Amino acid sequence: MDIYEIESKDLENYFIDFRNYIKNCEFVGCTHIKEENCGIKEALREGKIQEERYENYIKIYNDLKDKEEHKW
Numbered sequence: 001m002d003i004y005e006i007e008s009k010d011l012e013n014y015f016i017d018f019r020n021y022i023k024n025c026e027f028v029g030c031t032h033i034k035e036e037n038c039g040i041k042e043a044l045r046e047g048k049i050q051e052e053r054y055e056n057y058i059k060i061y062n063d064l065k066d067k068e069e070h071k072w
């Protein structure tokens with residue numbers, strides 16, 4: 001599977017270890033980057049998600065966003 005074929009909003013589905021914490025996000029459609037009261041960031045603070053994983057998520061997310069914005 002090519003991760004760069006997916007949409008940025010679907011990226012979280014590929015981070016299986018994020019799944020348990022997404023329900024703790026206050027906002028539907030939370031990107032887990034800038035939002036407050038984010039379940040992912042909370043889990044990160046508590047050491048339940050590895051920082052490396054989270055940084056990887058942000059990196060891919062930004063790449064996908066960038067690609068989407070330059071699509072048109």
Ligand SMILES: [Zn+2]
Pocket residue numbers: 022025026030031032033035037038039040041
């Ligand atoms: Zn979130």
